[in-house]
Amino acid sequence: MTNVFARLGRAVARRPRTAVLVWVLLAVVAYLVAGVGVTGQTVFDRLSTGAPAVPGSESDAADAILAGSAQGGASVTLALSGVAPAAAGVAEALAPQRDRLAAVAGVGSVIDPLVLPGGVANPAAAPLVARDGHGFLVVVELRAGVVGEAKTTALHDVEGLLRDTPSLLRPVAPQVTGVVGGTPLIVDAITGQVEKDLRTGEAIALPVALLVMVLVFGGFLAAAMPMAGALASIAGGLAAVLGLSYVMDVDASVVNVVTVLGLGLSIDYGLLVVSRYREELHRLTDADGGVGSRRRRGDGAVAEAVERTMATAGRTVTFSALTVAISIAGLLVFRPDILRAIGGAAVAVIVIALATALTLVPALLVWSGRRLARPSVLARVPVLRGVLARTSDVQSEEGAFSRLAGRVQRRPWWVMGGALALLALLAAPLTHLELRNSGAELLPRGSDQVTFLRQLADQYPSAAAPAITVLVQASMEQGTALAATLAHSPHVRSVDPPAAVGSYVQIGVRPDTADPAGAVARDVVTEIRAMRPGYPVWVTGQAAHELDFQKALAQRAWIAGGIVALATLVLLFLMTGSVVVPLKALLTNVLSLSASLGVLVWTFQDGHLSGLLGFTSVGGIETYVLALVVAFAFGLAMDYEVFLLSRIKELYDGGATSDDAVRLGLQRSGRIITSAAAIVIVVFSGFVAGRLLVIKEVGFALAVAVLVDATVVRVLLVPATMTVLGRWNWWAPAPLRRLHERLAITH
Incomplete structure (x- = not known):
């Protein structure tokens, strides 16, 4: 050797x-x-999160403009419940805490309805008062220039003071409770x-x-x-x-x-x-x-x-x-x-x-x-x-896997048909696949930040950020006219008054749906983008990011798929000298992958196992989860394909017939493939036990992909198809055979 x-x-x-x-x-x-x-x-200190963005897209450009024009810095909000803001003693009890918050280094403003002229009677206080009248918001915003360690320290101090506020109000409002939230806390x-x-x-x-x-x-x-x-x-x-993380923004899930x-x-x-x-x-x-x-x-x-x-x-x-x-x-x-x-x-x-x-x-x-x-x-x-x-036998030439292969080889057409029918059944839910780009929805149910966002949406609709933000480079009059047009659009519940943002005009659009990234919100984004008012318009928000992400995937999916398919064909050809085996491997892996994705949709989008796995369905599958599951699952399927084919080819080159090579190759590699698959399933299932939705989806999808591939595909479909093909498994045109003789990497 x-x-x-x-x-x-x-x-x-x-x-x-x-x-x-x-x-x-x-x-x-x-x-x-x-x-x-x-x-x-640490690596965890350098992670970011949020709805995945596409550099150079319309939504990403709008976010960059808004970030560059922002007058204030990061903000943290306390949502109080069980207390009427005008109740006796509340203003007096809150005043000292407001002063402590304002004294924190880096804080630019502390706003609540009681600090405004006229208190809750001031129209400007309305967005800060709960819809049911039994709660209000305290919003603390840092100065724009506060960054780095100073920002981290300020946010930590502000969060601590806000969490202590309900206990300070309890003498005058015994039922008061509070939850603290905001983008920094969600991250x-x-x-x-x-x-x-x-x-x-x-x-x-x-x-x-x-x-x-x-x-x-x-x-x-x-x-x-x-x-x-x-x-x-x-x-x-x-x-x-x-x-x-020093080269690009790295999402927490990575x-x-x-x-x-x-x-x-x-x-x-x-x-x-x-x-x-x-x-x-x-x-x-x-x-x-x-x-x-x-x-x-x-x-x-x-x-x-x-x-x-x-x-x-x-x-x-x-x-x-x-x-x-x-x-x-x-x-x-x-x-x-x-x-x-x-x-x-x-x-x-x-x-x-x-x-x-x-x-x-x-x-x-x-x-x-x-x-x-x-x-x-x-x-x-x-x-x-x-x-x-x-379980640990490595010497036997005959065993459970060779006997299974023998049974498959006696009825290869039936086994092949049954395996294909099962894979098609598992893949059926893919017909109603919905894709999502979620943010805080990824957090487990019961999380403080999820509770905060729900309370904001239910009790403070005007204070909650609009699902869709339209940014125009135009005069205020033109922005006002566009806002009036948008207010009459189908599926639009309300439009926020236009606001000047530097040299731009910002318009908040609230679709007639509680789902900020659902079909209704996406339709509204598409309709706005189709408008041609005669001046530059950008649309951002969760639904806009989702549409841009899907478009970016569609634009380059064929390139990625072509590169992977070509490279796989070349590598397997160099390994086997056949053009049939690589093509068959690609087809069987696509079928296996489709089945796994179908189970993912049935479980997480349709929510059939939500109670067992401990999650709340967001009505779709995360878009980037789909992309990485396709890449990872295809790679793992090829992993086991190589394990099996290497043994089969080794035996075939040693003089065994094609059927004997398949049978003995499965015996020699079946234990390893099954054991490796069992371990990988355990590894992926361990991450299903986590609480972050995106990690659950990835772990579950890959565990299912490995299970399907190592059972239905590797020990049933592959032996059946190789038995049906017989000597044709190893066929290649004469020019490619000569090329393989020169370039093959063999034992």
Whole structure:
């Protein structure tokens, strides 16, 4: 074995301690920098949130104009309930607290209905008084120039004082309650929830994944090796996101998405490498008379097993990582920063996962020596002995998967038809897919910020921001005329009075719907954008952002899809020498992906599992979730396709018939695919236990995608189609066959 992977295996086998120490150092540094913030800020301090924007779009341009023209700074609001603002003693009780708020460094103004001339009788006080008369708002705004640490400190102090206000009013208003909210607090709530969900997901996923690997390998030693690679990949992923945050705005959800991918792939690749090593070690130690009783440095069998493992499993892992990276790199084609950030960080973590599988895990295998070929301590436990004998077997040529493949091969057309019918049934909900770009709606029900926003919408409709904002570069007279026209538009409930914003006029439009991003709001945005009043007009708001995001996806989806499809075809051709197998892989993966998305729509858009999973449906699927699930799920499907095809092709090249290669290849790789899928499902399901809606959607969708692919597709549909095609699986035109002979990367 003289290929590059075998040479890498030899190099690692000669210096295992160096490889391990380098990875320990890199992981510790990455955790300290990204997680602890020894350089000043942690990765969580640098995250942003909000409705995903498209740079250069109309809504993004309008937001930039409004931000540049803003006279004040960030604001925080206290919504009081159970107190009439004109009640006796309220003004006197509130005055000292108002003075304390005004004295906070950085505060520009403190507004409530009692501070206005004439109090609640002043018409300007109306937006600050609750609709039912039993509540009012206290709005604290910072000065425009307050930024950085001064802004953070001021907001923290203001929030604390506002939260204390209800207790100060209780002597004169015993029933008073209050909730504090505002954009800065919503951002903090989402980024804080991301950090909590990350810990929750890891706390669930890591122990259960370790348990599954113990069953797969029959002991803790072998199971710990992929886990070591996973921990290093998580550290590297956090560092990659931190680095990206200095180049572009990184949404809070990126951390969880990238971490879960790194965790899943590292375990996948480590699982394949360790399993192949044990297989090779068994062959070599059986040949030289046994496994021995002690690990010996310089053990020739161990070094050779590592070399053979890298020449086979190392090649497979590299092909797999390339296909996954290419699938996810398609996200870099799109304009929205959130997709580019996820794509860039995910590619980085895939490279790290691959590097750990090719260097760290083999180094740990060398240290373990021949111990992995011996039964573990757990195998001595009577109850576990029988279980581990089945789950950790790496030597049998016949077993459950070969028998299953045999049954499939006896009735391939029936199996293929049944599998396709099931996938079509699961994909059916896609016919009524709705896409959304949500903001605070992503927070869990019961969150203070969700309560605040609902109270604002119910009791202070005039104080709540309009769902649609129209910005025009025109005179106030022209803006007033446009506002009058908009007021008579279908599905418009009301229009706010035009207001001057620098050299622009701002008009708030309130659609006749409670859903700021639903179909009605989108129709109103489309209608306004279709107007041609003769001067520049920009429309922004949640519905406008959603339309711009969908347009940006549609414009470049074909480019991303074309790049991914072409690269996948080329890689699988170089691996198999066939043009049929790559085409079939693309088609089956599309079917698997459609089924997974259908289940996602049925669950989260239609809300069928809302009680079980603990979420409130927003009436659609987050637009960027759809994009990244397509990229990630396609990549993971290709991951398992490569695992299976590499074994089948290895057997076919060794002289087996096409049917025998499929049957034995499924036996040899089925355990690994099923085990890897089970672990990845556990990892993704751990993040479903989090409370942030977008993380739930991603974790659930990818868990379902892996489940469908590893069961219906890999062990039923693929063997059935390959049986039907027979020798045609390996067909390629003569010119391409000659090209493959020159360029193929083989064992």
